[in-house]
Amino acid sequence: MLGACATADQQGSASSASTDSATSGPKYDVLITNGRIVDGTGNPWYKADIGIAQGKIVAIGSLQNASAARTINAGNRIVSPGFVDLMGQSSFAYVADRPTAESRLRQGITTHASGEGWSHAPQNRFTQPDPEVADGRSYRWTRFSEYFDILEERKLPLNVVHKVGAAQVRRVVLGDNDVDPSARDMAAMKALVRQAMEDGATGLASSLIYPPGNYASTDELVELAKEIAPFGGTYFTHMRNESHDLLGAIDEALEIGRRAGVSVHIYHLKAAGNGNWPLFDKAIDKINAARASGMNVTADIYPYINNGIGLGSFIAPQHYASGRAALLARLDDKQFRDFLRAEIEAPGNVWENWYQNVGSDWGKVVVTQTADNIDSSIVGHSIAESANILGMDVWDTFFELVKAGTSVAPQSMNDGQKRAALNQPWVSVETDTAPANPATSKSTHPRAFGAFPRVLARYVRENQWLSLEDAVRRMTSLPAQSVGIRDRGLIELGMAADIVVFDENRITDTATFAKPMQYAKGIDYLLVNGELVIDDGRNTGARPGQVLRPRIGN
Structure with a gap:
């Protein structure tokens, strides 16, 4: 594989990249040269070039004399498989608000796995009372096959699996x-x-x-x-x-x-x-x-x-037995508030009490997102600080923010x-957060913008808890294996050309709790299915992503 050149054709692949460039144009669609390949297996990096054609990796080796429609000189930077986010929440965000993808792409993420207890399908009139709207069009669906058709018709900037x-x-x-x-x-x-x-x-x-x-x-x-x-x-x-x-x-x-x-x-x-x-x-x-x-x-x-959690989760789950709306309707009752406060403050482990988990300290619960009718200046501040900003008692602040559907980040x-x-x-890596667009969203948890670069900057470069190769494995082949996508997560012949080129000394997260809507730095090139979505640090606007449908059994 590391000799003069290894190609997919040598393994029996029927790729158009095998035709002679002198008679039929460039041999490759994209050629990445002078890179240090961290292949996703955890093995040490090696020097090689990569030839890409028809969205696949078709050659790895010494390709300096090859021709291509586009050549990227990696300049000794790291070339690795694109990162796989094991739990990225909503994928409809890529349809309804297309720029949200940049919060993922600038982390090097090429595949987004969607769905926790909630998922985009199945749906009925109760779970989807109103249609989803994107660019003035209304969408309804009942099953995944219909939802996948919508995603494919609208086109995706990265791959999704559900x-x-x-x-x-x-x-x-x-x-x-x-x-x-x-x-x-x-x-x-x-x-x-x-x-x-x-x-x-x-x-x-x-x-x-x-x-x-x-x-x-x-x-x-x-x-x-x-x-x-x-x-x-x-x-x-x-x-x-x-x-x-x-x-x-x-x-x-x-x-x-x-x-x-x-x-x-x-998770x-x-x-x-x-x-x-x-x-x-x-x-x-x-x-x-x-x-x-x-x-x-x-x-x-x-x-x-x-x-990251909904602030309403600080209330014992049994109070939601008749639905969230029924609980919220009772929160203006002072007697009920007093009862809930006493229950939350009481010592003991009858239920997962997040107030106790932060040491009964509202100063350790940071507001990450809240409703439009709430003063937005509280975002990035603790519940205790928010009470001062709003001029309210801290427990009244808590109940009002629960009513507003506030999200928080308890330490x-x-x-x-x-x-x-x-x-x-x-153990692999995830964001556990929906993608976000700084132009349309007020705030979010900083992991929506910085989780993957933060691993490389903090855990690899600064703390040296992980080798670069092992960190990449945990962000590529390991999560790809977990979600059953066998053609991603490795730099190998025949694999889909989801590839990231980054500077290991420069990659870093910039998002903080005070300013979470900030893109990571250091992702210079990003290819999804062989097409550039980040080109020399610029978002190309391309939408080459696919809905991935793992089928292992029948």
């Missing part, structure tokens, strides 16, 4: 209330999961701290997960607890995987709350024991000690658990 949400399926069949499914309901829910997999979803995803996802029993989740098994799907989960009962939540996730016969992936592995930090090593031991027994279990993290983790996670070969 999971079907367990809570989404529950909402379609049962609504938002805390009810148990009947046998007929369960059959309908299972049929929707099976349909999603037939349409091209990559697995089932749950989010078990948010209503109505938290109403699902273990048995319900097992039955849904059984439907993804014939397709080789994975069970992805934001677990039921990430703090005092972290180990019990891992046990549940493993039980679901074992009983359904599927792989398990744990944003953490031990939230300083009193719970000692649980993290035990959590890693539990996952390693499951892997040693032959079970495929993986996880991911984001490189921040502040997580619930430490750097020690991030490093401990990255000592495990099965």
Whole structure:
């Protein structure tokens, strides 16, 4: 492979790149020369050139005399596979507000995996009461095949892959209330999961701290997960607890995987709350024991000690049993507010109490996003600071911001658990945030703009917790494997040409909690399916992305 030249033709590929350039024009569509290739396997970098044709990598080696329609001199910079974001939330943002893609592209992300407990499909009139609107056009759909048609018709700037949400399926069949499914309901829910997999979803995803996802029993989740098994799907989960009962939540996730016969992936592995930090090593031991027994279990993290969550999650989940609207309607009642405050302040671990997880300190809960009717100057400030800005009591501020649908970033983790996670070969990287456009969004968590460059800048260059090669593996081949996309994540012959060229000494995140809507720096070139979307640091506006439909089983 590293000799004079290795080409796809030498492996039997029928590529147009094999024709003679003297008679039929350039041999390659794009040629990347003088790069240090970090191929995504974790192996040390090597020097080579890359030839790309028809969206594929068709040659790797010494190609200095080859011709191409476009040649990029990497100038000794790093050339790696494009990064795969394992949990990037909404993909419709690329349709409704096309510039949102830049928050991903400037991180080097070429594939976005969408879906947690919620997902874009299935839909009905309850889950999608109003059509989605983009460029004056209205869109409705009921299943993934229809949604995928919309994405492909509108064209994407990067690739997307989707999971079907367990809570989404529950909402379609049962609504938002805390009810148990009947046998007929369960059959309908299972049929929707099976349909999603037939349409091209990559697995089932749950989010078990948010209503109505938290109403699902273990048995319900097992039955849904059984439907993804014939397709080789994975069970992805934001677990039921990430703090005092972290180990019990891992046990549940493993039980679901074992009983359904599927792989398990744990989103944003953490031990939230300083009193719970000692649980993290035990959590890693539990996952390693499951892997040693032959079970495929993986996880991911984001490189921040502040997580992101809806402020309403600080209220115990049982109060959402009749739906979110019913709870919000009661929040103007002072007596009810007093009851909730007492419940939140009470010591004990009856439920995942995020107020306790930040040490009962509103100064450690940063506002990342809120409604238009709230003073926008509170964004980037803590709840305690926001109360001073708004001239209100801190608890009244809390309840008013819950009513406004405010998102926050509680400081619930430490750097020690991030490093401990990255000592495990099965931990990859995610943003856990929807893409955002500085021109249309007020604010967001800084990870929406900086997660992947932050790993390279902070964990590789500054802290030296990871080698460059291992960090790239965790952002490319490992997450690609987790979502079942076998033609991405590696610099190898025949792979899709999703490629990033970056300066390892210059790449950095610039987004902060005070100023989160700032693009990362250092991504010089980015190719999606062989087409440049970032060219010498400039967004080309190209939209060569694809809807990826992993199909492993039948």
